[in-house]
Amino acid sequence: MLLQNPSACYNLTVKNPNQVWKASDVYGSELPSLAFQTCWTLFVTRIFVIIARPLHIPSLIAEVIAGFVLSTDLLGEIPIMFRLLFPIRGILNVEVLSSLGIIFYAFLTGLQMNLDNVLRAQKKAFSIAISGVIIPMVMAAIIYTLHRNTYDVQTDETVESDPLKACLLWSICLTVTGFPLLTEILASLKLLYTELGRSALDAAIVSDSFSWLLFMLVIPFILSEGAGAIYTVMGTIAFITLCIFVVRPVITPIIERKTDREEWNDHQLLFVLMGTVMCAYITDLLGSGIVGAFVFGLILPHGRFTGLMMSALDDVASGVLAPLVFAGSGMRMDLTKAFSHRNWAFSVMIVVLLCTPKILSTLVATFAYGIPIRDGLGLGVLMSTKGVMALIMLNIGWDRQILTVSSYSILVTAVVIMTIASSVVTNTAYKPRHQFKMNKMRTIQNSRLDTELRILACVHNNRHASSMVKILECFHASRVSPLYVGALYLVELTSRGAFVLLDHMSQHVSHTGTQYHSQSQAELEGITNTFQELAESNDAVRVETFNVLSSYKTIHEDIYNTANEKHTNLILLPFHKQVNTEGSLEMLNRAYKDINYNVMKEPPCSVGIFIDRGVFSLSKTNCRILMIFVGGPDDREALAIAWRMATYPGVYLSLVRILLVDEASYQVDKEVALKAKGILSMALDSSKQKELDDEYVNLFRLKAMHNEDSITYSEKEVYVGEDIPELLNELDQGDDYHLYIVGQGKGRNSVLFSGLMEWCDCPELGAIGDILASNSFGSKSSVLIVQQYGYDGTMSGNAVQKHPNDQETKEDGSHTLINHV
Template sequence: MTTTNGLWQGDNPFDYSLPLFIFQLTLVVFATRFFVFILKPFRQPRVIAEIMGGLLLGPSVFGRNERFANAIFPLKSVMVMETMANMGLIYFLFLVGLEMDISIIKRAGKKTLSIAIAGMILPFLVGIGLSSLILVDDKSMSHPGYVLYLATVLSATAFPVLARMLVVLKLINTDLGKLALSTSLVNDVCTWMLLALAIALSEQNTSNWASIWVVLSNLAFVSFCLIVVRPAVTWLIKRTPEGKPFTEFQICIVLTGVMISAFITDVLGTHSVFGAFVYGLVIPNGPLGAAIIEKLEDFVSGLLLPLFYALIGLKTDISLISGASSWAFLFVVIPLSCVGKIVGTMLMTLVFQIPNRDGVVLGLLMNTKGLVEMIVLNVGREQKRYYEYEKSVLGNQIFSLMIIATLVMTAIISPIVSLIYKPRKRLAPYKRRTMQNTRLDSELRVLVCIHTPRNVPTMVNLLEATHPHKRSPICAYVLHLVELTGRASAMLIVHANRQSGGPALNKTQAQTDHIITAFQNFEEYI
């Protein structure tokens, strides 16, 4: 049964799927938030806290207690958890695709493409070479899907995690940050292609033609999304009058398309998240994407996505990492993979005459891992060998080893980059310039930052207190700070003056108009 008759009827709520799932979800969210709070001073990305929350509840820590494991995470509840986690994963990857700006790939020059490909090749080769160190039977060692899963994880870069890390490190608007974002985006797209290929090679249970048909059918799906879905969504957007919000029916159509896309790619032989990701990519940039993200992001990323990390933690058992060979693998794979990324990246940065320090930092940033790598490992663990159906392509030991390796590789990046790279010194050409040293008749330049229209009167009063006049004028640069919700990162923002009297497209633009009008009136007043 799903629901209990109540405690007073003598029922144990943990014997019923709904109350048990609610308790599991609450426990997972609390564990995740605990590590987010603990790791915040260390500038660690949120994905680290979510993985550690899953490890805490899994067999590595609390799950070692059989009473806890059988009561809170019994085997019968795994199906419900896995279904909800995958639903959250589907919609989260849809949001990731929605936030990505694929025009960056179109505009990507020779430098970006060369650095991205070179940064993938060396760690990819390292993954192929290190696969021989894993203690599995000889037959699986020759399996191409097995090797491809490991090599893909080591060569991948997590674009969403890197974008947020660059914000924390205050590198998002530097030349290095922009290059890192565009490079990681190209890398991320290549990772999805490799994942689709790995799944195809793992499922060839009938003939070699099966893999080819999986790849071709998914290419056809991507083409269909570009040729049919994107124009259809564009038509839907154009039907909405300028400045009007999207209707509930329009939003539901787009969200239903996520499930249809996920179903199609699952039927075609790849993972369902691939369809959701591609569907998000083809939706045009604009107010529709911002509206969907505003409605979904907090619920999906804050409530449903931690369930996926909890499942990763339940499948990870650190106690399996025992023996000299297992620890040797960890101590070899982490440095070699990191060095492979750095060397491959630096080779191209030298060609394009980028400073050595920037090349090293860029290589370090390219080692950022995240959700996509967890998906690759999870798919590899769930995938069955075509010649031995009862066994997974990735065993429990290698799965646990790779989870710990990706966790460590991501955790060390932020502290190292903060230590060796200080861009603020280069961006402070006026650090010794003071008001006392300026001439009396020189112009005083002031940067005014506004969050909401409520800040305008205070800032106007502050500027008025400077008593500007013609002999000692001021020049105020007004900056309206707005949290971006339509994309994962802002590469360049150009504010074009609209014709006066034109309607505002959204609430933010209306606020900007009020702020600009207020300062224009102040300019005329003084």
């Protein structure tokens, strides 16, 4: 792995009286050296991975760069240090360990890939993949010919002795798109669940399948001559056929039965790994060991068993063995030989040209489907992502001396640049969090009643889904006022990025009705059924179900992107507490609170947190709603929601406006308010807000309360902070309300509410919402906390506030809807 000369030999002198070992003392000499080299390599690669993470550079590329730093090109300039860290006698042992890492990595790749997804791929994905094979192969032949004609170095090394084999290897390497690595990049950039991410993954999984097919059919002709290559291909095809039609029907029922009964343990999973090694050994006799490992992973059942295997193997294969493989690729690089010659500028040009075939091929395919050039370029850059397959091919070319040091170094350099570019360029060109800041305001208040109301309902389990259905039913969708519901199932990513692949595949499977086996997939099916019942009960409701697998620390960005892509008016979030058997709210998951807090910081639309106390059904015809109005954009948005719900017969709405008088009306100094942190940091202009409040409440009283006995309005005066809890208790005891609707209250620069906020356990609910959600309040009513997006237009200054019944909403011309793929 560490030598620059592929023709190096090893001379072993055996002097060991112990007949158990047929070589030198393994424990005394080989094992310490192997452990030291492994630990040192892993230590350096982890440093580079940590450095690359903020730049969204994949760990594989960081490990290749770390390997180059450890190579003789750099570290070799200090001979004593290099011999100390990488003694020659230990190189062969590291090579064996790296080969084992390649086998298990290929097994994991096959385990994650589902051929059903390839067969169900859309025509556009097939077109991009096929174009990504034909055009790069033609361009690779031209680029390699140019390389041979321009390469000149002042050493004994020249170009490859067999140009045909080298050209084939260049061609196949350029056709590869690293599906697992692309998924890691998209997940890191929070684009995995966008239209761009889904298009890229659909095309990448087809392209990756073609790459494996080319690898099985073409690599034997590169490694062997004439009849030997034909026998290798025929033997490989026979092995694959045997695995699919003989081995798979035998082992699949056994594995599924043991999985359903939860009978697997580490010892039994070890036998599966032994099957991996055995299949790799069989195909290694035929020509390539990784084919057997890949096929064995491909034929195993997917779903819950896949999760078990990846949990058991992924840490070792991806965390220990794979870095040795990728770092070894970097150690083999010798940029001095590749670029320190009189025609070095041509070598640089070759690297640049190697980065273009996938982009051009994708542009050709997307142009035929009428996709804009900008989006085609973005997709082409993503399709240029290389991965494990490309490095495996290059390592084979190195080991079999098909590629010279210079060609190998140029190709690996191009692979690294292409993969880094796919991450950096995409991150620069597609920034969803900056896109939705320029979108027109998506609020309930500014949306017309005769347009489709679009709501993104986020859930963590099926109980949350049932709660969301309750509040969604209160909107009483009709053909005049239809409702779109995007149900977003949030799943925590607790393992490596490989699980993201399974998640993407399960979304495809969900459309086919295939039975799930993993816990998260079973939960998703239950959530889907719960929301589908809502759609079936009302033909004016349209439902789509998605699942997002991400770290809880950054999952709010996936929620942002989904809401932005679906153009939603409201994001509904479940409260982090749920009702127990005694009727009190108890903590469900602290992480849910942090998610809600993060979502409310910079959302692309209005946000609501629903606290379901589970006592009453909100869809009953005598549903009683209490809306508490203090003032500000959040309260106006809450009133708009209550107004929509009250338009349905049988719904009783009571609007109580709290008037702050005397000491309660005192305001916090603006400079002090602006120094505050968190979601309440922006102090709004009180006089302007008071004017907008009066206008909207008067509009509500004029239009909603006209000849409507089901809607009442009252005003309550508050003088000090203690009056708020007393008033709420009085209102709760007066009538049996099913639902409270209140504004979160951001931007209030009132001394009264600033004091109440200091005692809040849940600041994301606001002062009044926190009181209503506390167990000491004793209410049995559900609560909806509302935060309006965009400060209702007051930040830009020119929005005209109107009820959804009004036929037009004026906006500042600076607000422009930007919709990207």
